[in-house]
Amino acid sequence: xxxxxxxxxxxxxxxxxxxxxxxxxxxxxxxxxxxxxxxxxxxxxxxxxxxxxxxxxxxxxxxxxxxxxxxxxxxxxxxxxxxxxxxxxxxxxxxx
Numbered sequence: 120x121x122x123x124x125x126x127x128x129x130x131x132x133x134x135x136x137x138x139x140x141x142x143x144x145x146x147x148x149x150x151x152x153x154x155x156x157x158x159x160x161x162x163x164x165x166x167x168x169x170x171x172x173x174x175x176x177x178x179x180x181x182x183x184x185x186x187x188x189x190x191x192x193x194x195x196x197x198x199x200x201x202x203x204x205x206x207x208x209x210x211x212x213x214x215x
Contacts, residue, residue, distance in 0.1 A: 157187045170212050181211060 139145050147154065155163065161182045173179065179190040181198075188198035188209070196211040 157182060157185050160187065173211065 138147060160180070161167070164180075164182075170181075173181075173190065175192065177190060177192050181188040181190055181196055186198070188196040188211070190196050190211055191208070194211055195208055197206060197208055199206045
């Protein structure tokens with residue numbers, strides 16, 4: 120299912136969310152977190168687990184080398200697959 124065609128990465132979208140003040144201005148690192156890619160974010164994560172231990176909890180970040188998605192419930196995730204595909208809803212398991 121296509122959700123958006125011309126969109127940044129999921130990690131980039133989360134940075135926009137976390138680094139935007141209530142008045143709409145954007146401040147780099149507003150949440151105190153460093154700017155890092157998918158692998159850096161994974162390495163910094165305090166809690167990690169295999170896909171078969173995934174809790175039924177919306178908002179959990181899913182990772183594979185160089186890529187992240189967001190778990191949304193019922194075994195599905197949102198991920199950005201580049202400008203050719205956009206942001207799509209996919210099955211969380213089996214994307215490895």
